[in-house]
Amino acid sequence: MTKSKYTDRFWYFRNQADEDDDDGTGDSILIPVASITGMAMTAASNARMNIYFEGMNKGNVHYNAAAADTIDGLNGYVTLNITAGKSREVMQALVQVINRGPHHDGVTVIADDSTTDYDGTTREAVYIHRDILSVQHIENSVDGTTTP
């Protein structure tokens, strides 16, 4: 069984259209690929999937009812809006990204909704695959303060 993981690869997600609003927890996130625990379709839509990654709440097992941990668990996750019915295509594309050769700097933008730079200029949002449409939600799994 293959055991090794990419300890030095990271995926980037952002769900803010304006960089000026990219200013807090849940606006964007960079996660190591080695921390990804799986991908699954999520409730009530054939156009929405979650990418789960190991969360930070490992020491104390507790639940945040308000954040619906009872549904989505204690790990972190990023919810992507995808083209309806294209779960397999998106998952396959993401696995390809994981396994492709080391021809980049280790950071891959999976989905970046930002279309307005900090200086007000506009640009295209970035998605690694055509069936990824936007970032619905970023849950970092941290309950409480995130300021070190």
Next chain:
Amino acid sequence: MSVNKVENWLFFRTVADADNDDGDSSTLLQNPTTICVPASKVIHMEPNADTALQIHWSPVKHPEDPNTHKVGYNHDNTSHDGVKISVDQGRTAEVMQTIGQAINSYVNKDGFIVVADDMTTDVDNNTVDAEYLSPYITSCGNILAPYSSRHRGIHEYFEVITPMTADDDDVAASLSIKIPNPSIILEASLISVAVASNDVGSVALEYHNAAIADDSASGGTELVGAGASGSTSIPNGDLDISSNATFPALVHSGSAAKVSRTADTFLHVTAKEDCSSMTGTPQVGVYVKWFGLPAVIV
């Protein structure tokens, strides 16, 4: 950058129509219709019948917590992450061998291994063939991704809080969790993390049925401090967080009897002298250990 190996991922889909690939097939929201997991997360495979095979993997939605697993109990010990796939009668061994070989195979494409995909109608209503890794796989069964381990058992919690100015016997700070009903509180302790900048500050730990706002009169029962029933704390006193206190100071519940709780439990650090003139930013570490359900954020 050092990238040494690629990794195979396993894909499963348990619905025949892409229109129904909508995330969950159960009311508990723990049965995704499609899942893709790293092969390295697979724990084991085993027959569930002579026509069914179970593949188990590490949790997708919640952390692996070896300490909790040692002392706790999953509410439903059949609720492990994984999938059940249907196979031809008597072919579980062949299917396990095929999946094992696929996991160990060199990633000659992209590492994406379709183990079982029941889809026969795509999103455009075209009829497509279902796809299975082995000719002996007949369908993909239930996929299970429990939302939490829901452990019953021993739990510990530690949090550093900042007591505010408060009148004597008022709540000075509260933990950000509550312990769900029912529980048995086994022990607790306080430790000073930072002290006040003047010679004012003394606190104890109380539990109560409800949250109490800071600087409001406490209504709980003292568990750690000079007022604990039977003078059981060690040392038998309140936690001194004033500027002239021994640092760090600590107090433990000592020989206090275990507390059987039949209501949600809120924990408050309570002023044990008039702390309204306290200055600086004292901090107190609060530890509590109980038997029951995991804590809940409040």
